[in-house]
Amino acid sequence: MSDSSKSSNRPEFDLIDWIAQQLTSSHGLQLGIGDDAAILSQERGWEWVTAVDCLVGGTHFLNDTPLELVGRKSLAVNLSDVAAMGAVPVSALIGLVIPKSMKRSDVERLCMGIIELAKTWNVSIAGGDTNSCDGPLMISVTVFGRVETGTAVLRSGAQVGDALFVTGRLGGSLKSGRHLSFSPRISEARELLANSRPTAMLDLSDGLAGDLLHVSRRSGVGFVIEAERVPIHDDVDHSLPFEKRLAHALTDGEDFELLFTVNSEAAEKLERSGELLGTPVTRVGSCVPGSQIQIQLGGELSPLSPGGWVHHLD
Amino acid sequence: MSDSSKSSNRPEFDLIDWIAQQLTSSHGLQLGIGDDAAILSQERGWEWVTAVDCLVGGTHFLNDTPLELVGRKSLAVNLSDVAAMGAVPVSALIGLVIPKSMKRSDVERLCMGIIELAKTWNVSIAGGDTNSCDGPLMISVTVFGRVETGTAVLRSGAQVGDALFVTGRLGGSLKSGRHLSFSPRISEARELLANSRPTAMLDLSDGLAGDLLHVSRRSGVGFVIEAERVPIHDDVDHSLPFEKRLAHALTDGEDFELLFTVNSEAAEKLERSGELLGTPVTRVGSCVPGSQIQIQLGGELSPLSPGGWVHHLD
Missing domain, CATH: 3.90.650.10 (PurM-like C-terminal domain)
Structure with missing residues (x-):
C-alpha cells in the first residue's frame, strides 16, 4: 500500500501516485504516499474516525454508468459515513481492482471522479493499492475523519421524547x-x-x-x-x-x-x-x-x- | 461500513459482526462495529499508521488455495506493512466482495483465517463492508498500527555508509x-x-x-x-x-x-x-x-x- 511498487506489473498504471499528483493537499497526513504505510497527523483535542466501503460493478453501479460518477460515488458514500458521525473528512486510502480490459483513459475518468470530490472537501489521498483482474471493477475506499474528542454522534444515543x-x-x-x-x-x-x-x-x-x-x-x-x-x-x-x-x-x-x-x-x-x-x-x-x-x-x-x-x- | 446493514441483502451473511464475535479484543478502539464509522482510541505519545491491500482471486491466490490461507494472507500482508514502519498492529477494517456462488461454510473458512491471525497479534476488527458479486473473491484489508510519535521507520532515511x-x-x-x-x-x-x-x-x-x-x-x-x-x-x-x-x-x-x-x-x-x-x-x-x-x-x-x-x- 501507499506503495507504487504494488502496481509495478503495469508500471504505466501508477495510479495512486497519479491521483495524489492531481491533489495538492496532504491535509491531515504526517506522511502520505510512497512508504509502506501512511502516518496520520495527531491533533490534540480531536480523534480519528474511519470507515470502509466497497463498490462493485454490476451491483452498486451499472456497467454503462459514466466512470467519473462511479469514482465520485465511491468516495461520496464514505464521506457520508463520516458526516453521520459528525466528523470532518480528512483523508482516504483507495483500493482499485481494475478489469484487465479497461482502457487507461477510462481509469483516469474513474479517478477524476474521486479527485474532484476529494478537492471539494479538501480530502487528501494517503495511499492505496491497485490491481487488475478478470472480473468487475471494484473500488474500496477507506476514509478518515476527525471529530472533537468525545463528540462523535453515535446511533445509540436516542432518548424517549426526542x-x-x-x-x-x-x-x-x-x-x-x-x-x-x-x-x-x-x-x-x-x-x-x-x-x-x-x-x-x-x-x-x-x-x-x-x-x-x-x-x-x-x-x-x-x-x-x-x-x-x-x-x-x-x-x-x-x-x-x-x-x-x-x-x-x-x-x-x-x-x-x-x-x-x-x-x-x-x-x-x-x-x-x-x-x-x-x-x-x-x-x-x-x-x-x-x-x-x-x-x-x-x-x-x-x-x-x-x-x-x-x-x-x- | 461498520454497518451490518450493508449486508442486509443476505442477512445470514452478517459477516463483519460474525468475525468480530469470534474476537474478544476491542484493542485500540474507542468504538468498534455497529455504527457508521469506528473511532480509534487516542493514546498520548503514539501516532497512527495505516495501509490498505487488496487481494484478488486468480491474481494473489489460486482459486483452489485453501480459504483459511487466503484469509490469513489478506491480513498478513497488511501486518507486514505495519511492521515495516516499526509499528505495532492494532486494528483492521475488512472489505469483502464474495462470489455469489460461494457457500457460507467457505466464507467462514476464509474468515477463520483472518480471525486466527488477528488473535495472534491481538488485532481487533473495527468494522467492514460485505458485498456479493459475479466475479472473483476480493478482500480489501485496511490496517491500523501505532508507533511512538516520530519514530516510524521510513524508506527515506538510508545514509551513505549504512x-x-x-x-x-x-x-x-x-x-x-x-x-x-x-x-x-x-x-x-x-x-x-x-x-x-x-x-x-x-x-x-x-x-x-x-x-x-x-x-x-x-x-x-x-x-x-x-x-x-x-x-x-x-x-x-x-x-x-x-x-x-x-x-x-x-x-x-x-x-x-x-x-x-x-x-x-x-x-x-x-x-x-x-x-x-x-x-x-x-x-x-x-x-x-x-x-x-x-x-x-x-x-x-x-x-x-x-x-x-x-x-x-x-
Whole structure:
C-alpha cells in the first residue's frame, strides 16, 4: 500500500501516485504516499474516525454508468459515513481492482471522479493499492475523519421524547441517478453538532424504514413515523398514489441523507428554521418507549418493517 | 461500513459482526462495529499508521488455495506493512466482495483465517463492508498500527555508509506456498527499533532487486549488494546453479521479509548476533554514494535492475 511498487506489473498504471499528483493537499497526513504505510497527523483535542466501503460493478453501479460518477460515488458514500458521525473528512486510502480490459483513459475518468470530490472537501489521498483482474471493477475506499474528542454522534444515543428528523427528501434515488451525484451532508452535520447536539445520527443508505431499525436497536427505543410528514423526493413518480410514493421514500434506499434525533428544545428551533445551510430538514416522527417502529397514517398506527411498510388499508 | 446493514441483502451473511464475535479484543478502539464509522482510541505519545491491500482471486491466490490461507494472507500482508514502519498492529477494517456462488461454510473458512491471525497479534476488527458479486473473491484489508510519535521507520532515511540487512531467507515463496503462511516480522521490527534504530526499512513484496529501488530513490543513495551474502531460501531449487538460485532470491518476490539499513555500529552488533528473536538477519550489502544499485559477484560489479540481475558473466 501507499506503495507504487504494488502496481509495478503495469508500471504505466501508477495510479495512486497519479491521483495524489492531481491533489495538492496532504491535509491531515504526517506522511502520505510512497512508504509502506501512511502516518496520520495527531491533533490534540480531536480523534480519528474511519470507515470502509466497497463498490462493485454490476451491483452498486451499472456497467454503462459514466466512470467519473462511479469514482465520485465511491468516495461520496464514505464521506457520508463520516458526516453521520459528525466528523470532518480528512483523508482516504483507495483500493482499485481494475478489469484487465479497461482502457487507461477510462481509469483516469474513474479517478477524476474521486479527485474532484476529494478537492471539494479538501480530502487528501494517503495511499492505496491497485490491481487488475478478470472480473468487475471494484473500488474500496477507506476514509478518515476527525471529530472533537468525545463528540462523535453515535446511533445509540436516542432518548424517549426526542424528535426524529431527516435532511433533504427521500425516494427515487437509484432510478433518477441521484445516488451517483448526491452531496454528502458533511456541513449540515457539523452545523447540527455545533447548534443542535443530535443525540443519534446515521446516513440513510438502505432507506428510512430499514435504517431506523439500527437506531432503535442500538438506542433501545421505539419510534413513531408520521406518514404525512415524510418528505418525498421529486424523483418519485408524481402520478403514483400517496401511499405508493410514501413506500418509495421509506424503502428505496441510497438517499444518503442524515437521519437524526434531537431533544425537544433543539427540535423546536430546527422546525422553525426548516433548513440547515440551505438543506431542508423535516421532523418525521418521535422517539417513544419500547422497541417498535410504527407509522401513523390517517390517525392509525401500523408496524413499519425494514422491508417497508405493512400496508394496513388494503 | 461498520454497518451490518450493508449486508442486509443476505442477512445470514452478517459477516463483519460474525468475525468480530469470534474476537474478544476491542484493542485500540474507542468504538468498534455497529455504527457508521469506528473511532480509534487516542493514546498520548503514539501516532497512527495505516495501509490498505487488496487481494484478488486468480491474481494473489489460486482459486483452489485453501480459504483459511487466503484469509490469513489478506491480513498478513497488511501486518507486514505495519511492521515495516516499526509499528505495532492494532486494528483492521475488512472489505469483502464474495462470489455469489460461494457457500457460507467457505466464507467462514476464509474468515477463520483472518480471525486466527488477528488473535495472534491481538488485532481487533473495527468494522467492514460485505458485498456479493459475479466475479472473483476480493478482500480489501485496511490496517491500523501505532508507533511512538516520530519514530516510524521510513524508506527515506538510508545514509551513505549504512549497512543493508534482510531478515530471513529469500526466494521460492510463491512456488512453495510460503507467501500464504509467512509470519509478519512485527516483533523483529520492534526489536530493531528498540536496539538498532534502523535508518530505512520496508517489507519485501516484489523482491529485493525491485524493492531496494524504492529505498534508493527515496533516500537518494545507491547500494552495492554482495551476491555471496544473499541468504537464499531452501524453497529455491537446490539443483540450480548458484546464479540462477541467486536470481530467484532477488526477484521472486512475496518474501515479506524486512529489508533495512543501519549505521555501522548497529551493523556490527547485528552481524555478531546474526539473529533477531530467533529470525536470521544477514548483512547483504552497503549504502554508497550515487543512485545506482549494483551487485558484486566474484569481484565484479554489475547493475541490478528491478526485473533482476543483469547477468555479466555470459
